[in-house]
Amino acid sequence: MIWSWIITLIVSILSYLIGLLPTVSNTSGFGSAFAVAGHYMAVPYQFIPYITITIIAIVAFDVAFESGYLFFKIIYWIIKRFPTQS
Amino acid sequence: MIDPLRKQERAQAINILYGFRFQLFAIVAIIGIFIFLDPRMASADIEQSFHSYSINTGGTPISAVQTLGTGLTGTTSQVNLWGTGNYILQWFDEYSDSTYQTHVSSSAQQGGYIGSYSNQLIPIAITSYTFDPTKYYVLRFTIWDLANSDTRGYGTSSDIYTGGTANPSPCPAGLSGYCTARAVEDWYFNIVGATGGPIADGVISLTGPTGTVASSTVPVHFTGTYNNGNSETYDSIAFSLFNSTYNQQLSTMYGQGYATTTGNGIDFDVPLVIPLQGNYEYSAYLINTTTTGNDTRLTDTATSSFSYGSNATSTDPIYSAPEIVCSFGDLFCYMKKAFVWLLYPTDSVKNSFDLLKLTIVTKPPVGYFYILKDNLTGLTATSSAQVAVVIPTNLKTVIFDPLDVALTSILWALFGFIFYKRVSKIHL
Numbered sequence: 274m275i276w277s278w279i280i281t282l283i284v285s286i287l288s289y290l291i292g293l294l295p296t297v298s299n300t301s302g303f304g305s306a307f308a309v310a311g312h313y314m315a316v317p318y319q320f321i322p323y324i325t326i327t328i329i330a331i332v333a334f335d336v337a338f339e340s341g342y343l344f345f346k347i348i349y350w351i352i353k354r355f356p357t358q359s
Numbered sequence: 360m361i362d363p364l365r366k367q368e369r370a371q372a373i374n375i376l377y378g379f380r381f382q383l384f385a386i387v388a389i390i391g392i393f394i395f396l397d398p399r400m401a402s403a404d405i406e407q408s409f410h411s412y413s414i415n416t417g418g419t420p421i422s423a424v425q426t427l428g429t430g431l432t433g434t435t436s437q438v439n440l441w442g443t444g445n446y447i448l449q450w451f452d453e454y455s456d457s458t459y460q461t462h463v464s465s466s467a468q469q470g471g472y473i474g475s476y477s478n479q480l481i482p483i484a485i486t487s488y489t490f491d492p493t494k495y496y497v498l499r500f501t502i503w504d505l506a507n508s509d510t511r512g513y514g515t516s517s518d519i520y521t522g523g524t525a526n527p528s529p530c531p532a533g534l535s536g537y538c539t540a541r542a543v544e545d546w547y548f549n550i551v552g553a554t555g556g557p558i559a560d561g562v563i564s565l566t567g568p569t570g571t572v573a574s575s576t577v578p579v580h581f582t583g584t585y586n587n588g589n590s591e592t593y594d595s596i597a598f599s600l601f602n603s604t605y606n607q608q609l610s611t612m613y614g615q616g617y618a619t620t621t622g623n624g625i626d627f628d629v630p631l632v633i634p635l636q637g638n639y640e641y642s643a644y645l646i647n648t649t650t651t652g653n654d655t656r657l658t659d660t661a662t663s664s665f666s667y668g669s670n671a672t673s674t675d676p677i678y679s680a681p682e683i684v685c686s687f688g689d690l691f692c693y694m695k696k697a698f699v700w701l702l703y704p705t706d707s708v709k710n711s712f713d714l715l716k717l718t719i720v721t722k723p724p725v726g727y728f729y730i731l732k733d734n735l736t737g738l739t740a741t742s743s744a745q746v747a748v749v750i751p752t753n754l755k756t757v758i759f760d761p762l763d764v765a766l767t768s769i770l771w772a773l774f775g776f777i778f779y780k781r782v783s784k785i786h787l
Binding site: 274275276277280281284285287288291292294295296297298303304307310311314316319320321322323324327328331342 | 708
C-alpha cells in the first residue's frame with residue numbers, strides 16, 4: 274500500500290503537470306507531405322522494388338544508428354560529470 | 360572505525376560497478392527505447408460510442424454508419440471490426456456539403472469475399488490515409504449475409520489506429536440519424552478480479568493461466584448489475600481473449616455466453632475453450648442479439664464480478680499481491696503477508712501508469728515524436744503512384760528484374776563496407 278500510495282502520488286503530480294501542456298496534433302500539411310512522399314516513392318517501386326526498399330532501409334538504419342551513437346555520447350558525457358571514487 | 364581492508368574492498372566493488380556504467384546505461388537506454396516504441400502506446404485516442412447493426416435478413420446488405428467527426432489526425436491503414444458473417448465491406452468517407460464525398464479510403468477487399476467470421480476481430484487493411492483534422496469523417500461498413508443466418512458487424516472507433524480526438528459535434532444535418540448511438544453500444548464494465556481490485560473499461564488482466572490446455576472448458580461466471588431503464592433485453596455477453604504479449608489486432612474472440620434473465624444481477628455461464636499459454640487479458644462486451652428493435656441501447660455503467668472456474672490454473676490478476684496462506688500462529692508468515700500488503704503495487708497503480716503513458720504521447724515533446732512515428736509508419740512505397748509507369752512485361756522480366764536484384768546486391772555490399780569503416784572509427 275505504501276508503494277502504491279507513493280506511485281499514485283507521483284503519477285498524480287506528473288499527470289497534473291503534463292496535463293498543463295498543450296496537446297500536440299498533426300497538421301494536415303505535415304501528414305500530406307508524407308502521403309506525397311509515398312506517392313513519389315511508389316514510382317520507382319513499380320519497376321525496381323528491391324533497390325527502392327534497400328535505399329530506404331539503409332537510410333533509415335543510418336539515421337537510427339547515428340542517432341543512437343549521438344545519444345550514447347550524450348549519456349557518456351553526462352556520466353563523466355558524476356563524481357567518482359578512486 | 361572502518362577496517363582499512365574492508366574500505367579497500369568496498370572501493371574495489373564501487374570501481375567494478377563503475378566499470379560497467381556504460382553497459383548499465385546502454386541497457387536502460389535500450390529498454391527505455393523499446394518501452395517508448397510500444398505500439399500500444401501509439402494507438403487510438405478516439406473514444407466514441409459503439410455502433411452496431413444486427414440483421415437477420417439473408418442476402419440483403421445493410422450499411423451502418425459511424426460518425427467520427429472532425430479532429431482526426433495521423434495516418435491509418437487498418438480498421439478492426441468485430442464481426443459475424445460472410446461479407447464485410449467498409450470505407451472512410453469525408454462528409455461535407457450535405458453529401459458523402461468520394462471514398463477517401465477503402466478496404467483492400469472491398470467488393471470481395473474476405474472470409475466467414477464467427478464473432479472474431481477482423482483486421483481489415485485499408486488504403487493508407489492521412490486524416491485532415493478540419494474535415495468531418497464517417498466510417499461506413501456494409502455487412503452481407505448470404506446464408507440467412509444471424510449476421511452482425513460492429514466495431515469501436517477506438518480500433519482505428521490513428522491520433523487526435525474525434526469530435527462528432529456539431530452533427531451535420533444529413534447525418535442526424537447517425538450521430539446518436541444506436542443498436543448496440545459499448546457496455547463499460549467495472550470488473551472485479553478474483554483477488555484484485557476493480558479494473559476499468561471492460562478489460563481485466565490476469566497472470567497466466569500458463570501451459571497449453573487446448574480442450575479445457577473453463578466456466579466463467581459474470582454477475583452484474585446495470586441500469587436497464589428502457590426495459591430492453593440484454594441477452595448475450597461476448598468475451599475476447601487477448602494475448603497480452605501482442606497488441607489488440609492479433610486477438611481472437613474465444614467464447615460467448617447468453618443470459619436467460621433480464622434485470623439486475625445477471626448470471627452468465629460462459630463456456631470457454633481456451634488454449635492456455637502465456638499471459639492474457641480478457642475483455643467483455645454485452646451484445647444485444649435481438650434481431651429486431653435496433654434502437655436498443657445499453658448506456659449505463661455496470662459493476663460485474665468475475666470468477667474463474669476450477670479448471671483455470673491461475674487466478675491471480677497481474678500486479679495483485681501473491682496469495683500467502685499462513686498456518687495459525689505463524690507470526691513470521693503474518694509479517695510476510697503484512698509486508699506484501701504494504702509494499703506490493705496494486706492494479707490501479709499499473710492502470711494509472713497506462714493512463715499517464717497515453718497522456719504523455721499526446722504532449723510535447725514526446726507527442727511530436729509520435730506524430731513523426733505515425734507518419735513514418737504510414738509511409739509506404741506501395742501506395743498509389745504519383746506517376747504511372749507502364750513497362751512491358753518482357754522488358755521488366757528480362758532487364759529490370761535482374762538489374763534490380765544485381766544492383767541491390769551491390770548496394771548491400773557497399774553498405775556493409777562503408778558501415779564497417781564507420782564502425783571501425785567509432786571510439787567509445
